[in-house]
Amino acid sequence: xxxxxxxPSYAFLLLVVSTAVFADGTSYEFGGHSKLxxxxxxxxxxxxxxxxxxANSVDGVGELRLDFSAKSDKWSLHAxxxxxxxxxxxxAAGLPEDDSRLFDLTSVLDDSIKNAVVHRLDRFWVxxxxxxxxxxxxxxxxxxxxxxxxxxxxxxxxFDPATIDTEYKTGDDMxxxxxxxxxxxxxxxxxxxxxxxxxxxxxxxxxxxxxxxxGFAGEHEYDVLxxxxxxxxxxxxxxxxxxxxxxxxxxxxxxxxxxxxxxEVVTNLSYSxxxxxxxxxxxxxYYYDGIDRHYVAGSLAIEMSPLWMLMxxxxxxxxxxxxxxxxxxxxxxxxNMMFLGSLNIPLGASGTEFGGPDSGVPGRYLxxxxxxxxxxxxxx
Numbered sequence: 001x002x003x004x005x006x007x008p009s010y011a012f013l014l015l016v017v018s019t020a021v022f023a024d025g026t027s028y029e030f031g032g033h034s035k036l037x038x039x040x041x042x043x044x045x046x047x048x049x050x051x052x053x054x055a056n057s058v059d060g061v062g063e064l065r066l067d068f069s070a071k072s073d074k075w076s077l078h079a080x081x082x083x084x085x086x087x088x089x090x091x092a093a094g095l096p097e098d099d100s101r102l103f104d105l106t107s108v109l110d111d112s113i114k115n116a117v118v119h120r121l122d123r124f125w126v127x128x129x130x131x132x133x134x135x136x137x138x139x140x141x142x143x144x145x146x147x148x149x150x151x152x153x154x155x156x157x158x159f160d161p162a163t164i165d166t167e168y169k170t171g172d173d174m175x176x177x178x179x180x181x182x183x184x185x186x187x188x189x190x191x192x193x194x195x196x197x198x199x200x201x202x203x204x205x206x207x208x209x210x211x212x213x214x215g216f217a218g219e220h221e222y223d224v225l226x227x228x229x230x231x232x233x234x235x236x237x238x239x240x241x242x243x244x245x246x247x248x249x250x251x252x253x254x255x256x257x258x259x260x261x262x263x264e265v266v267t268n269l270s271y272s273x274x275x276x277x278x279x280x281x282x283x284x285x286y287y288y289d290g291i292d293r294h295y296v297a298g299s300l301a302i303e304m305s306p307l308w309m310l311m312x313x314x315x316x317x318x319x320x321x322x323x324x325x326x327x328x329x330x331x332x333x334x335x336n337m338m339f340l341g342s343l344n345i346p347l348g349a350s351g352t353e354f355g356g357p358d359s360g361v362p363g364r365y366l367x368x369x370x371x372x373x374x375x376x377x378x379x380x
């Protein structure tokens with residue numbers, strides 16, 4: 001149990017300890033990016049959103065990210081600062097916050113009806129890397145599993161399947177450890193500390209404690225996961241192997257909530273080839289959510305030129321039915337500037353998952369029409 005008044009001292013203690021291990025000869029790296037993002041969205045006549053913002057909305061987000069790292073022998077320190085400026089009709093949907101995290105590293109500088117300014121540390125960890133052992137403590141990101149779009153084994157902050165910019169996953173406060181075996185296998189373990197948002201106390205039933213073994217058996221790679229996630233017992237197995245030039249991956253994850261047992265399954269096949277002098281890659285993925293929904297997703301990446309990638313993706317719910325078509329384009333404007341855009345088209349009738357779930361208001365749905373995502377990034 002830890003009181004609210006003690007929360008900032010954790011971050012200060014981490015900084016003091018990390019500073020103490022760095023001596024002369026420390027190397028430093030600075031970098032970062034700035035991004036300007038716009039989302040234009042239209043709404044059908046039966047949409048509840050239309051009642052709030054009208055037939056169309058345009059939201060804007062500006063982000064500055066400053067990356068700092070220091071390394072001295074086997075010790076390292078990493079800190080990423082974010083300044084986020086938001087103009088949106090849907091600020092009520094939530095701003096970045098640390099209410100459930102161990103460290104409170106987020107501060108809202110301004111929050112009005114449609115505008116907000118937030119700054120935060122999205123990465124803040126100190127680490128040790130030996131010949132076979134890696135240990136990191138602090139705010140960091142963790143990605144596990146073999147799912148390309150749906151990721152049931154990725155227990156900590158998985159990306160939404162419809163996320164367009166997946167360059168950075170939001171960090172969480174954790175202790176991460178990895179041990180490398182002589183044969184190439186490795187064991188990873190993570191303890192993610194979380195608070196009860198009502199009491200602000202660190203509680204074990206809010207945490208994630210997980211161990212994953214990654215091994216090789218001939219040309220076959222496999223994963224074995226054992227975890228306690230939000231007081232639920234989780235066991236998973238995964239695999240990846242080459243099949244006729246393609247890569248076949250998959251995970252099976254079993255979660256025991258105490259009241260019921262849920263079995264999630266994801267499997268995918270990816271393949272790369274050259275067609276008409278253009279580099280191509282494609283993937284198809286099946287996902288069962290452990291309750292009653294089956295999803296099939298397909299994606300294609302076409303190298304239109306050395307600077308331009310075109311990536312259509314279709315997410316579909318087999319049960320509804322319905323889906324989401326995303327046509328993503330990525331263009332390198334220069335060595336340090338990138339444009340990322342997407343046309344998003346929901347498919348399905350009102351009342352379906354992608355066509356627009358029922359809002360609870362008679363005759364109104366949480367539905368959208370076509371939307372456009374545009375982002376300009378500058379790296380330094």
